[in-house]
Amino acid sequence: MLKLPKIVTLTIVAAICVAKPAAGGDCNGDGTVTVNELVTAVRVSLGEGALATCPASDRNGDGAISIDELVAAVREALADRPRQQRAFVITTNFTAGSFATMELDEPRAVTPSSSERRVHQDAVVRVRDGLVYVVNRLFGDNLQILDPEDDYRTILQCSTGNATNPHDIAFASDDKAYMTLYEESELLIVNPRAQPDCSDFVIGSIDLEDVADPDGIPDMSQMVIVGQRLYVGLQLLDINSVLRDPTGPSRLAVIDITTDTLIDTIELTGENPFSATKGLTVRKGKIWVANAGQFEVMDGGLESVDLARGESDGIVVSEDQLGGDITDFVFVADDLAYALVSRPGFVTALVSFDPTTGSINDTLLESEGFSLFDIELNDRGELFLADRRRQQDGIRIYRAEDGVELTDEPIDLGLAPFEIVFLP
Numbered sequence: 441m442l443k444l445p446k447i448v449t450l451t452i453v454a455a456i457c458v459a460k461p462a463a464g465g466d467c468n469g470d471g472t473v474t475v476n477e478l479v480t481a482v483r484v485s486l487g488e489g490a491l492a493t494c495p496a497s498d499r500n501g502d503g504a505i506s507i508d509e510l511v512a513a514v515r516e517a518l519a520d521r522p523r524q525q526r527a528f529v530i531t532t533n534f535t536a537g538s539f540a541t542m543e544l545d546e547p548r549a550v551t552p553s554s555s556e557r558r559v560h561q562d563a564v565v566r567v568r569d570g571l572v573y574v575v576n577r578l579f580g581d582n583l584q585i586l587d588p589e590d591d592y593r594t595i596l597q598c599s600t601g602n603a604t605n606p607h608d609i610a611f612a613s614d615d616k617a618y619m620t621l622y623e624e625s626e627l628l629i630v631n632p633r634a635q636p637d638c639s640d641f642v643i644g645s646i647d648l649e650d651v652a653d654p655d656g657i658p659d660m661s662q663m664v665i666v667g668q669r670l671y672v673g674l675q676l677l678d679i680n681s682v683l684r685d686p687t688g689p690s691r692l693a694v695i696d697i698t699t700d701t702l703i704d705t706i707e708l709t710g711e712n713p714f715s716a717t718k719g720l721t722v723r724k725g726k727i728w729v730a731n732a733g734q735f736e737v738m739d740g741g742l743e744s745v746d747l748a749r750g751e752s753d754g755i756v757v758s759e760d761q762l763g764g765d766i767t768d769f770v771f772v773a774d775d776l777a778y779a780l781v782s783r784p785g786f787v788t789a790l791v792s793f794d795p796t797t798g799s800i801n802d803t804l805l806e807s808e809g810f811s812l813f814d815i816e817l818n819d820r821g822e823l824f825l826a827d828r829r830r831q832q833d834g835i836r837i838y839r840a841e842d843g844v845e846l847t848d849e850p851i852d853l854g855l856a857p858f859e860i861v862f863l864p
Contacts, residue, residue, distance in 0.1 A: 464626040467494035467514025467725060473516040479751035481505055482511050488589055492748040493637060493725060495667025501819055522864035524819045528572055529826070529835065530563050539559035539574075539592070542835065543863070544820060552854030557586060557592065565752035566718060567861045568611055571595075573632070575619070576845075583619065583641075585632065598638035608719055611671060612662040612697045616643070620660040625649035627672060627693075629700060633798050646695060648674070651705050653687040655679045660693070663711065664720035664727065670695040671727055673713045673720055674705075686711035686733060692720075692745060709754045710740045715769040716780070716814045718861065723771055726753070730766040735761070735780060738782055742766055742795070761798035762791065767810075770817045771795065772781055772840045778804075778823060780812050788812040790825060792843050804843050805836070822846065826857035833857065 467480050481497040483489035485505040497505045497513050501849055519540035519564040527542045531553040537560045546671055560580030566573045572586040581604050585596040600606045605622040611632070612618065619628040629644035651674060652658035659675035672693040677684040690713050694704040710731025721728040726744040733740035741758035747749070759765060764783035771777045777795045782788050786809055786836060792801040805812065814826040823838040827850045834850025 441504040441660045448558045460533075464499045464509055465494070465516050466496045472659075473513055478510075478513055481510060485510060490748055492750070493847075495669060497745070498667060524862040524864060526863050527818070527824060527835070528565065528861050528863055529569070529853055529857045530559060530565050530574070530859040531853050532858050533855055534561050536855070537563055537576075538855055539565075540855070540857075541592075541863075542851065542853070543545060544818065544822075548564075548851060550851060550853060552852070554854065563859070564608070565861050566609055566861045567863060570864060572608055572861070572863070575606050575609055577622075579603070581606065583609065583630065583632075588856055596632075596636065598630070598634055598641035600630075600642075601701070604628075608663050610665050611741060612665060612670070612720060617820060618663060618672075618695075618697075620663060620672060622659060622661065623657065625652055625656055625658060627695070642692075644700060646702060648693055648702065649674070651691060651693055651702070652676070653678065657858055658691075658693070659684075662715075662717065662720045664722055665697065666722060666727075668696060668698055669703075670697050671706075671720055673729065675712050675714070677712065683735075690729075692727065692729075694750070704750065706745055706750060708743055708750060708752050710743050710744070712740070715766060716859065717770075721748075721771070723767070728769075729772075730769055730779075731755070732759065732767070732782075735765055735782070738764075740765065742769065742779075757793065757795060757798040761794060762800065764789070768813070768815050770815055770823070771864075772821075772823075773816065776801075776840075778840070780815055782810065786810070790815065803841055804838060804845070811833050814860050816862065818862045824860050824861055828856040828858070835860070 467477040480494045499509050529540050531538050538557045540553045541551045547825050559574050560576035562577045564575050574584040576582045582599045586592045587595050605620045607620045612617045615631050615633045617632050626645040634641035648658045650749045653676045659677045662673045674691045676687050676690050678687050690708045692706040696703050711733045713729045714732040715730040729743045731740035738759045741755040744753045744756050762781050764781040767780045769779040775794050791803050791806045811828040816824050821840045823840045825836040827836050833856035834852045837846045
């Protein structure tokens with residue numbers, strides 16, 4: 441058992457009596473601070489562990505974890521977060537884009553897509569501090585911010601530049617975020633609290649051409665911030681090929697968010713990281729990446745990157761084991777995860793599997809074509825599936841602990857679902 445110095449023990453006990461939550465201490469970036477993570481942060485503060493095991497606790501980026509930062513971590517662990525109450529779903533037929541909302545409590549009332557609830561026909565969505573951030577992608581080229589407390593009114597909509605095709609947004613603070621531009625070599629730095637005329641929206645950029653493949657475009661897509669580091673997935677595809685083929689192993693660009701400089705790259709084992717996860721997935725000190733490689737070829741899989749070492753662990757679960765390209769995944773427990781798998785012959789399946797062995801537990805649903813797109817896990821232990829099959833599109837819901845379906849038929853949203861997030 442770890443024995444703490446008296447001053448550390450008293451400080452943590454005092455912090456438990458403080459109700460106001462603060463950021464910090466989320467070592468694995470999964471959105472919560474556990475007792476194990478607090479112990480890890482304390483070990484680092486005592487010089488018994490590497491800072492890389494819990495960089496999120498170093499809030500000021502000075503290379504150490506102070507008493508104040510330990511207090512912040514405890515406050516975060518004790519924070520009373522609001523329970524998720526509804527699903528927000530991007531819907532599209534790729535001609536028109538909209539969104540629908542659905543209550544999580546029975547009878548799961550739906551406010552469907554409509555012409556008044558407009559987003560781009562190719563959009564992805566993120567949530568932060570109760571606001572909805574819609575990244576309008578190909579030929580939309582903008583960030584749209586919606587306020588759920590004001591009937592999802594658009595409170596800001598700013599361009600990222602013509603034909604830039606933004607793909608993701610990651611937040612460093614309330615007034616600083618990063619956006620990947622799929623068709624450009626520069627990572628955009630933006631102000632999510634910009635003026636209505638967007639005059640102060642773009643506040644900088646970081647050139648990634650030096651870590652691109654020979655065409656000069658790194659094909660940057662998903663991101664995640666862990667501590668003072670921003671990790672950017674670079675697909676490294678050949679823009680001159682018909683299907684934008686991989687040019688070799690992909691990379692993660694590592695950026696210091698205090699200086700906005702590229703400080704490292706991590707080479708992946710696999711090629712073409714591609715999935716519908718909400719940014720890169722972080723779990724237990726590792727970034728998890730789904731590498732599709734060449735579609736319809738068993739050449740990729742689920743790969744993990746050890747943040748403490750700054751190196752890839754290689755493919756942990758292969759496409760051969762899962763039976764196809766992984767297009768989305770979520771972890772439920774150490775030995776339970778779900779994935780959408782695109783199998784040869786244009787068949788998509790929702791499967792449960794054991795990430796420790798790669799063995800398939802069950803196939804919950806199969807469909808022809810790329811009609812099963814997004815899976816998301818809410819804080820009630822329910823797995824939501826965006827089922828885009830014709831004449832029966834909608835949201836299917838499964839109990840995550842055992843894969844039992846809770847819906848008799850897909851819940852209709854007006855347009856076919858594409859991306860799912862959950863709101864308080």
